[in-house]
Amino acid sequence: MYKSLADAIRDAEAKQISLAQLALETEAADQGRTVDDIRAALQRALDVMRGAVAQGMVGDLYSASGLVGGDAAKLRIGPAGPMSGTPFRDILARALAVQEVNAAMGVIVAAPTAGGAGVLPAILTGLAEARKIPDEALVSALAVAGLIGAVIAERASLSGAEGGCQAETGAAAAMAAGAATEMLGGTPSQVGHATALAMQGTLGLVCDPLGGLVELPCVFRNATGSAIALTGIELAMAGVEFKIPVDEVIDVMGEIGRTMDVRYRETAGGGLAATPTGRRLAKERLVQIKRG
Amino acid sequence: MVSLLDIIGPVMVGPSSSHTAGACRLGLLARCLVGGTPERARIELHGSFARTGEGHGTDKAIVGGLMGFRPDDERLRTALEISEREGLAYRFEKTTLADDAHPNTVRLTLERGDRSAVMTGSSLGAGRVLVTEIDGYPVEVTGNLHTIVLVAEDVKGSVARIATILSEHGLNIATLRLTRKARGGDAFMVIEIDEEPTEEIRDAIRDLPWVRWAFRLDKVSA
Numbered sequence: 001m002y003k004s005l006a007d008a009i010r011d012a013e014a015k016q017i018s019l020a021q022l023a024l025e026t027e028a029a030d031q032g033r034t035v036d037d038i039r040a041a042l043q044r045a046l047d048v049m050r051g052a053v054a055q056g057m058v059g060d061l062y063s064a065s066g067l068v069g070g071d072a073a074k075l076r077i078g079p080a081g082p083m084s085g086t087p088f089r090d091i092l093a094r095a096l097a098v099q100e101v102n103a104a105m106g107v108i109v110a111a112p113t114a115g116g117a118g119v120l121p122a123i124l125t126g127l128a129e130a131r132k133i134p135d136e137a138l139v140s141a142l143a144v145a146g147l148i149g150a151v152i153a154e155r156a157s158l159s160g161a162e163g164g165c166q167a168e169t170g171a172a173a174a175m176a177a178g179a180a181t182e183m184l185g186g187t188p189s190q191v192g193h194a195t196a197l198a199m200q201g202t203l204g205l206v207c208d209p210l211g212g213l214v215e216l217p218c219v220f221r222n223a224t225g226s227a228i229a230l231t232g233i234e235l236a237m238a239g240v241e242f243k244i245p246v247d248e249v250i251d252v253m254g255e256i257g258r259t260m261d262v263r264y265r266e267t268a269g270g271g272l273a274a275t276p277t278g279r280r281l282a283k284e285r286l287v288q289i290k291r292g
Numbered sequence: 293m294v295s296l297l298d299i300i301g302p303v304m305v306g307p308s309s310s311h312t313a314g315a316c317r318l319g320l321l322a323r324c325l326v327g328g329t330p331e332r333a334r335i336e337l338h339g340s341f342a343r344t345g346e347g348h349g350t351d352k353a354i355v356g357g358l359m360g361f362r363p364d365d366e367r368l369r370t371a372l373e374i375s376e377r378e379g380l381a382y383r384f385e386k387t388t389l390a391d392d393a394h395p396n397t398v399r400l401t402l403e404r405g406d407r408s409a410v411m412t413g414s415s416l417g418a419g420r421v422l423v424t425e426i427d428g429y430p431v432e433v434t435g436n437l438h439t440i441v442l443v444a445e446d447v448k449g450s451v452a453r454i455a456t457i458l459s460e461h462g463l464n465i466a467t468l469r470l471t472r473k474a475r476g477g478d479a480f481m482v483i484e485i486d487e488e489p490t491e492e493i494r495d496a497i498r499d500l501p502w503v504r505w506a507f508r509l510d511k512v513s514a
């Protein structure tokens with residue numbers, strides 16, 4: 001797979017094909033599989049994503065600790081806000097839904113990781129439903145997301161323990177922004193800008209979950225990550241360009257991650273986890289988990 | 293090489309791809325070294341695995357992996373209870389391995405019948421894993437392909453003989469790595485293969501007079 005998004009964009013433009021097609025052909029060559037075979041695997045991932053959204057939307061799922069759960073349903077049936085009835089509110093609900101399933105040890109697609117698994121399904125299935133986009137285009141979008149994620153894995157990291165939350169929900173937002181931009185008709189160059197615009201908005205984001213559990217704030221970081229992804233999509237589709245090249249934005253995310261204090265890398269030693277309430281809740285809830 | 297399907301995947305039981313799915317895969321690889329579900333397992337957790345493993349279900353995932361459950365198996369949720377019925381006695385310990393060890397690292401000491409093995413591996417994120425040491429030999433096993441690991445006396449032509457056995461069975465070698473602790477000392481080979489090797493092939497390798505032991509490691513990636 002590509003190690004530079006700029007290289008991928010250049011090759012897609014030269015061949016006059018979509019980034020999805022380029023990613024699928026590259027993966028097929030790398031793995032000795034057919035494009036159809038890879039599309040079928042991505043379709044299965046899409047089906048699991050949809051299942052997790054549907055399961056989480058019901059609102060009866062709570063994590064073993066009880067720290068998170070039931071909030072996706074509030075967005076579905078709770079009081080109205082300024083974004084009621086828009087894809088924005090629906091996308092936030094979907095992001096929470098998938099993460100609530102994850103926290104309850106349900107089945108999800110780690111894309112790129114379990115902690116950031118809500119953003120991509122929320123953005124892609126939410127926009128697809130609003131715009132009546134067929135599954136074929138969603139599968140192509142997942143290929144673009146995979147391409148962007150592979151570049152981030154090569155140049156930076158996709159692990160909160162290595163790079164903080166910027167490497168998980170930040171990477172997810174960048175992948176979703178780029179993928180949705182092509183799905184909605186954006187050019188490869190616009191995909192690059194959408195990816196960079198989303199990623200710049202999460203640079204420095206720490207991984208600070210209470211008790212080290214993928215619950216709080218992870219569930220909500222997937223909602224805010226989705227909002228950042230939508231920002232990247234909206235700006236890039238309008239022709240806004242980000243002047244730092246996307247590969248350099250990814251590189252600096254990796255550098256920030258490597259130099260980030262260990263307290264902010266999934267160790268529950270800093271950030272929200274280390275607040276007085278964060279410590280108290282974690283202590284109470286971990287005792288609860290041990291009791292079963 | 294990073295695969296697109298590793299990024300859009302795995303399909304897994306939550307909550308953490310590194311602490312749950314990756315941990316499960318390390319368990320799956322380790323069980324192959326003793327040829328099945330171990331009877332005893334000492335599980336030493338390092339770094340973030342030690343600090344936050346319990347809440348992430350790392351304990352359930354490793355034990356589930358040792359019993360052969362894959363990362364998308366919903367039985368992982370109750371793996372600790374199931375292990376009692378399966379006859380797997382496990383013991384968790386918190387440890388500090390080398391300073392440069394990856395933050396999500398586990399050392400597994402397993403026993404099954406007269407077999408025992410010690411494996412150290414790390415969960416790199418997004419469910420990807422890397423086994424770094426087996427029985428004291430430094431290795432690099434990703435579980436992305438079918439793998440044969442073996443220890444042999446350092447005899448001339450050993451690589452050629454094994455390559456011949458594999459090619460006679462129609463298997464294509466993807467990578468082959470040879471490590472020695474000292475010149476003339478035992479050689480440790482890690483062979484990654486595109487196709488799944490049968491028990492018969494492993495036995496053919498194991499029957500070579502200069503091979504001390506050989507195991508197949510399952511492909512554990514999606």
